[in-house]
Amino acid sequence: MSQVSSTSNASVLGALFMLGAGVTFAVINVVTPIVTWQMGVPSTAVVFWQYVIATVFALPLILRIGFGALKTRHPVAHEARAFLSALGVQFFAFGFASGVPVWQMVTLSMTGPFFILAGATLFLGEKLTAQRLGATVVGFVGALLVSQIGSEQFTWASILPVLAAACWGTVSVITKYLTRDEAPESLTLYMLVLITPNHLLIGLILGIAVAVLPAGTLPPSLATGFDFELPGGDALWLIVLLGVVTAGAQYFFSLAYKVADATYLQPFDDLKLPLNILAGWLVLGQIPGVLFWPGAALILGASIYIMRQDRGRLPTRAPVLESA
Structure with missing residues (x-):
């Protein structure tokens, strides 16, 4: 009886922790457009300082894992994983x-499982079944509906969350590869330690691109390069809030995957969609268009199907802090 009760309590705690992560991401996803779109702070700078602050607040988690977990035979894979995770966050923030x-943004970012499926098939030798291929096609149709491609509401920026999803999907594929002989603690620690330096690296690459490329090549919001200076006033406090909440999301993920497995937690992770829609409506007054609802249903249904087909091949703990 006590074992059953313990399992039940762990499941409830896992669901609550995952719900907490969804709430924190909803906060991030309404604060980011306020700082970037409304206040005009460059998204590259916002994300860099957001993760600097998040890393500071995540130090207790880093120290609890211990730097001994950094011992690895795959340093290049860990760096690629951290770089792509940071790049996905940059794409996502630039979308806002x-x-x-x-x-x-949030709905299109949920196309990640389709990229995981493609990467696992091409690079990890996993079998592509007709059912999985069909689910991918359904999800792709849903993404077309949500992006409103072909209508006047569609802009080039609408592909940014898809690029973010592609980055994060590739991160998951690398994670699958690493879990063959790497401990979850190692995966988590490398991400926590490397993600902020990689945001700095992306900013430096952007600065070089601005200096080398002809004027007008980059979008206006990126043409100024990367500004390392922290903004003042309300923007500063909102960036501090972003950093604290980002660290909180990592803690929620860590706790959730410590008490429950990834397959069980996936449906609770999908609650981020209604949470973000509600937050965007209440705080920013953003109301989805008519095509959003069938498109979101197709993406959500197809991604859930693919994740359930992936049962047993998912990492048992959350090794990466994403956005969305």
Whole structure:
């Protein structure tokens, strides 16, 4: 009886922790467009300082894991994983800075399982079944509906959350590869330690691109390069809030995956969609268009199907802090 009760309590705690992560991401996803789109702070700078602050607040978690977990035979894979995770966050924040609404950003970012499926098939030798291929096609149709491609509401920035999803999907594929002989603690620690330096690296690459490329090549919001200076006033406090909440999301993920497995937690992770739609409506006044609802249903249904088909091959703990 006590074992059953313990399992039940762990399941409830896992669901609550995952719900907490969803709430923190909803906060991030309404504060980011306020700082970038409304206040005009460059998204690259916002994300860099956000993760600097998050890393400071995550130090207790880093110290609890211990730097001994950094011992690895795959340093290049860990760096690629951290770089792609940071790049996905940069794409995502730039989408907000470009005026893409929260409901569209979050829904299109949920195309990640389709990229995981493609990567696992191409690079990990997993079998591509007709059912999985069909689910991918359904999800792709849903993404077309949500992006409103072909209508006047569609802009080039609408593909940014899809690029973020592609980055995060590739991160998951690398994670699958590493879990063959790497401990979850190692995966978590490398991400916590490397993600902020990689945001700095992306900023430096952007600065070089601005200096080398002809004027007008980059979008106006990126043409100024990377500004390392922290903004003042309300923008500063909102960036501090972003950093604290980002660290909180990592703690929620860590706790959730410590008490429950990834397959069980996935449906609770999908609650981020209604949470973000509600937050975007209440705080920013953003209301989804008519095509959003069938498109979101197709993406959500297809991604849940693929994740359930992936049962047993998912990492048992959350090794990466993403956005969305």
